[in-house]
Amino acid sequence: MKTLRSQSMIALAAVSLSGVAVRTAPCGAQSVNSVTAAAASTSAHPSTQAKPFTIGIDDVLNINIWHEAELSRNVSVRPDGKISLPLIGELQASGKTPMELQEDIRTSISRYLTAPQVTVIVTEIHSLHVNVLGQVTRPGSYALSSSMGVLDALSLAGGLREFAKKNGIYVLRSNNDGVKSHIPYRYSEILRSKTMAKDLMLEPGDTVVIP
Structure with missing residues (x-):
């Protein structure tokens, strides 16, 4: 079985966004400082550049609109992938980079403010995990590592129990x-197949269910 890589998706976000610091928050969430929309880094070898970090469900964002304290706030990404802001209303956040969301907010609020300056900072990351439920030794939530497949998740959960329905396993994934x-x-x-290439790669928030 393929050994899990030591770097997590958080580390990938740190590579792709300059000035990112990652630490474990007291509540168990991972905190990212200075994940600003303007911080996307470049690479001399584009083919090896890490995938940019994208915002996910339950992540906590600090939205700052310069000189507009009443409009600036911390918001959590809702289960439907959206956030709500004064004047603007609802905006899609999940699946976007901080830079993309920053531009969406700037465009929307420009109807009310002149030349607004907007920053988006991801202060807590809750979306980079997978759940393993059912007939495994240690069901629970696990940090999502890069290139992590279902077999990797089952291994983290201690493997299948004796009466697990192996071919009834499925993955629940939210768009x-x-x-x-x-x-x-x-x-x-x-x-x-004797090759990990055919394994199903997991995404943030996936739930592996073993009946």
């Missing part, structure tokens, strides 16, 4: 609108 899809997982077929 950016919060709608969940049901993805069947053919456990025996993956094991017979």
